[in-house]
Amino acid sequence: MSKARPTIADVATRAGVSKGAVSLALNGRPGLAQATVERIIAAADELRWRPSNRARSLSVSKAFALGLVITRDPGVLSSDPFFPAFIAGVESVLGPNGQALVLQVVTAGEDEEAGYQRLAQAGRVDGVFLSDLRHDDPRIELLASLGMPAVTLNRPEGSSPFPAVLLDDRPGTVEVVQHLLDLGHRRIAHVAGPPAFVHATARSEAFTSALAAAGLEPVGIEGSDFTAAGGIEATRRLLALPEPPTAIVYANDRMAIAGIGAVQRAGLTVPDDLSIAGFDDSELAEFVHPGLTTVRADPFGFGEAAARTLNQLIDGDGEVADVELPPARLVIRRSTAAPASHGMLEES
Amino acid sequence: MSKARPTIADVATRAGVSKGAVSLALNGRPGLAQATVERIIAAADELRWRPSNRARSLSVSKAFALGLVITRDPGVLSSDPFFPAFIAGVESVLGPNGQALVLQVVTAGEDEEAGYQRLAQAGRVDGVFLSDLRHDDPRIELLASLGMPAVTLNRPEGSSPFPAVLLDDRPGTVEVVQHLLDLGHRRIAHVAGPPAFVHATARSEAFTSALAAAGLEPVGIEGSDFTAAGGIEATRRLLALPEPPTAIVYANDRMAIAGIGAVQRAGLTVPDDLSIAGFDDSELAEFVHPGLTTVRADPFGFGEAAARTLNQLIDGDGEVADVELPPARLVIRRSTAAPASHGMLEES
Structure with missing residues (x-):
């Protein structure tokens, strides 16, 4: 990047305050009027100011740890393969560096804010990963105001001072x-x-617009929760429709693998009676029978790239660019095939 | 417990050194001869001395975090459902307390020792979980010498100053x-x-002795690695035996579910041609087809109990007792049935 990285002095000039006031505001310290804090955060945001090691070293020493706050039920760690694989990728970078990952599971709202504040103010971590971006995500401003280096998994909807690691699900x-x-x-x-999750709606919207491009509408869209039990229920509702689908696309493998089980239990055959596709290419996708057609998203590589980017941001003093990973790609296995002839006849 | 908890003074008397020397030794500080350190650790061990908050407060302030060092490939976090579920259980206790979990993935040997030392000396955590206990596990003495409170998942083979949370797989x-x-x-x-893992050999030994009690020997015992790919390979080797098994018991669900896929791909039917049983009762076990007969081990509850016990040890100053969880129990589903008649005929 040719443009020089904005400094705290630039932010101070733009906001019309002293450098000391900027440091107070961006480190979440008391002593400033709320309106002043907001003006400083707005200026930092407009300049795309990003916290550097130099700025951080004004206030705290290095923790040699990175943080991940998960705002979901703790059970998601065992029910959704994304986080374990993402964490494994993060650890593959942190381990050899002697860094640790600080994991905090909180509920949305005040707990979440307190979670990030604890990580920031105790100097417990040098930076955090922002996962599960939400619509109008309040954490972007929160972390900017805490002066906490962060990397977002994909790009938030509004403006953000943080580099993003991008893996396009669509x-x-x-x-x-x-x-x-x-x-x-x-x-x-x-x-x-x-x-609530940007990544979940991205997949749904890509699904709907791909069908629309072919002049079709979905037979049904069932909201679910990424769990096997949720996948089963959604599958049963779809199979009970007056005109049931001949193919179901699931937003993750876990629901899809449970869906295969539900279809087989109903006395139907995959893919002869119903084609099934997942999303993740998790370890079991290849090994269940029939093998699951799915989309390979590489959460392990996502974790690696996010950890490298966050370390660059913390260690370096240059501008850290967004990292674009290869997009998720179709993997065709045996769970998808042409629809049975009665399906075709109804169409003609 | 009626017996008074041993104090640092008791350890000092037994080792014939000052209380200050005990504190140095148990906190891993320099300044003592190696032989003295070893004598102090032996005395602490014999007295079953356990670090308390009072002892710790001599040297470090509270970190409000607990540590888990995983000495395996980072991929285990995504390939083995135990850790995600265990961590979820830990977080279900830590989250509401505002505590964090510090996760460090290391390789065996020097890295592992350095991993625990970093956690201890930087005051990064208030205590650690010791999982994947190994035969002659060197970490017991290491943690005792670091003065680091710990809870072991199951009981190590030698003596240990730490409380254990017990979940009997056998x-x-x-x-x-x-x-x-x-x-x-x-x-x-x-x-x-x-x-290498105590829990893996415990399952194998229970398997062999249960067969021996019926006057039988295993048709085969295949060593594997808890992964789906490893489960498939082991299954293929067993099916290729001159006298193949009519039933296979796997040490975890992941290998068993992959085994079902391997058997079905070979043109055989589960359970008609081969019965299959797993271990874990992981989320998918119920939902694959046929549903997997398995053993319910409750790693989430294991994590909860371990976190509560470690917090008791850190906060309290009384003796912390071992916690015995209900043992893992058989869950019968459709993947096991009577062997096909040709198998029965060969027996008679």
Whole structure:
């Protein structure tokens, strides 16, 4: 990048305050009027100011640890393969560096804010990963105001002073739909993840627009929760429709693998009676029978890239660029095939 | 417990040194001859001295964090459901307390020792969980010498100054074997976990002795690594035996679910041609088809109990007793049934 990295002095000039006031505001220290704090944060945001080691060293020493705050039920750690694989990728970078990962599971709201504040103010971590970005995510401003270096997993909706690691879920989802259309499916349904998450709605929207591009509407979109039990329930609701789908696209593998079980228990065969596709390419996807057609998203690589980027931000003093990972890609296995002939006949 | 908790003064008397020397030795500080350090550790061990908050407060302030050092490939976090579920259970206790979990993945040997030393000396955590206990585990003495409160997952082989949380894998494994014997199986094989781990060999030994009690020997015991890919390979080797098994007992669900896939791919049916049982009762076990007969081990509850016990040890100043969880128990589903008649005929 040719442009010089903005400094605390630049932020001070723009906000019309002293450098000391900027340091207070960005480190969440008391002593300033709320309006002044807001003006300083706005100036830092407009300049795309990012905390550096130099700025941080004014206030705290290094913790040799990075933080991940998970704002979900603790059970998500065992029920959704994303976090374990992401954490494994993070640890593959941190381990050899002698760094640790500080993990904090909180509920949304005040607990969440307190969670980040604790990490920041105790100097417990040198930076944090922002995962599960939400619509109008309040954590961007919170972390900017705490002066805490951060890397976001994908890009938040508003402006953000933090570098992002990008892994686009959408092309893989579009490829799944196209693969099913190519096989002859016209009645396709979707089992979605929780709508609060940007990544879950990104997959749903990619699903719907890929169908729309072919002049089709979804047979059904069932909201679910990424768990096996949720996947089963959603599958049963779709199978009970007056015109059930011939193919179902799930927002993660866990729901899809549970869906295969639900279909087989109902006396139907995958893929002869129903095609099923997942999202993740988790370890079991290849080994269940039939093997699961899915989208390979590489959460381990996501974790590696996020850890490297956050360490660059903490250690370096240059501008840290966003990192764009290869997008998630379709992996075709045996769980998808042409729809049975009665399905085709109803269409003609 | 009626017996008074041993104090640092008791350890000093027994070792014939000053209280200051005990404090130095148990906090891993320099300044003592190695022989003196060893004598102090031996005395602490003999007295079953356990670090308390009072002892710790001599040297460090509270970190409001607990530590888990995992001495495996980082991939284990995504490939083995135990750790995610255990961590979820730990977080269910830590989250509401505002405590964090510090996770460090290291390789065995010097890295591992350095990992624990970093956690101890930087005052980064108030205590640690000792998982994956190994034969002749060097970490017991290491942590005692660091003066670091710890809870072990199950009991180590030698003596230990730390409370243990106990979840006995063996009764469930014996129940699986008995269930298969009751169904009429006589040719039963086992796919084991890595032999370095006490829990893996405990399951294997329970398997072998339950068969021996019925006057039988295993058709085969295949060492494996708890991964799906490893489970598939082990299954193929067992199916290629001149006298293949009619039932296979796997040391975890992941290998068992992959095994079901391998058997179905070979054109055989579960349970008609081969019965399959796992260990874990992980989330997918209930939902795959056929549902997996397995052993319910409750790693989430294990994590909860371990976190509560470690917090008691850190906060309290009384003796902390071992916690015995209900043993792992058989869960019967559709993946096990009587062997096909040709198998029965060969027996008679």
